[in-house]
Amino acid sequence: MPELPDVEYFRIYAQSTCLHQKIETVNTEENRVFKMPADDIGRNLVGNSFKSAGRIGKYLFLKINTGMSLVLHFGMTGYLKYYWGKDSEPDYSPLIIKFDNGYNLAYINIRKLGRVLITDDVEDFSKKKELGPDAMSLDEDEFVKILQKSRGYLKTTLMNQKKIAGLGNVYTDEILYQMGLSPKMKMEDVKNGDIEEIYKKMNKVLTTAINRRANPEEFPENYLIRRRSPGSECGICDGKIGRITVGGRSTYFCEKHQGNGR
DNA sequence: CACACTGTTCGCTC
DNA sequence: CGAGCGAACAGTGT
Numbered sequence: 001m002p003e004l005p006d007v008e009y010f011r012i013y014a015q016s017t018c019l020h021q022k023i024e025t026v027n028t029e030e031n032r033v034f035k036m037p038a039d040d041i042g043r044n045l046v047g048n049s050f051k052s053a054g055r056i057g058k059y060l061f062l063k064i065n066t067g068m069s070l071v072l073h074f075g076m077t078g079y080l081k082y083y084w085g086k087d088s089e090p091d092y093s094p095l096i097i098k099f100d101n102g103y104n105l106a107y108i109n110i111r112k113l114g115r116v117l118i119t120d121d122v123e124d125f126s127k128k129k130e131l132g133p134d135a136m137s138l139d140e141d142e143f144v145k146i147l148q149k150s151r152g153y154l155k156t157t158l159m160n161q162k163k164i165a166g167l168g169n170v171y172t173d174e175i176l177y178q179m180g181l182s183p184k185m186k187m188e189d190v191k192n193g194d195i196e197e198i199y200k201k202m203n204k205v206l207t208t209a210i211n212r213r214a215n216p217e218e219f220p221e222n223y224l225i226r227r228r229s230p231g232s233e234c235g236i237c238d239g240k241i242g243r244i245t246v247g248g249r250s251t252y253f254c255e256k257h258q259g260n261g262r
Numbered sequence: 263c264a265c266a267c268t269g270t271t272c273g274c275t276c
Numbered sequence: 277c278g279a280g281c282g283a284a285c286a287g288t289g290t
Contacts, residue, residue: 076268111286113269152280248282
């Protein structure tokens, strides 16, 4: 679930709920998502407040008034929940932040593939992670340059966070489906003019997803995300949706209009 | 029960 | 040496 649009939704969610409120306590439970001692994370938060919420790719940064930032990555199953502190705690919450207004923010992660840490410099952090430019903020020229020097599958290239930060399996499939390109398309077979089109489609798909709060049910009916299962009817032509493995990821596509690339 | 599902990382290959 | 590739990682749901 958490690709760029989902994390952007978490960013807006955090921004509209928990900025400028004093953090009273922080509860942590032993969990491999912590990339530094949980006590250090608590020490950086208690008594302080969040002053802004930023995002690069699939990473969310909650800036603290001390200048430090809480870094949250959601892996495959993570999300945030802001709830009244007297209500029961959500399950699978390695981190719960309690504010002095009586509300809590829980970082929930069932499958433990996310990460939580504190950084003193977001720029520096993303440099260390070798994150590419965010998919929503890079311009077309930059995008073209990045794709032109890549090889291998188009799909794998788009999903590579070191090239472009933010696209994951679901939205990459969506872009290829809407472009009518084969999921097995190799970079050397992508025509130059197509790269600009892929850029525009990427923007359109991401913007649509963000506007619909990354909730598949709210997407236009003909989107692949509404029919990601083998045998479904294609929303674009009269073909059927198939499933194959590309670059080690399960890939959904229309067997008819995405046949052989273009 | 075997496998699907999501993203990143590590170690190997070219 | 850098880019690409595939397996491994966790754990719940089907």
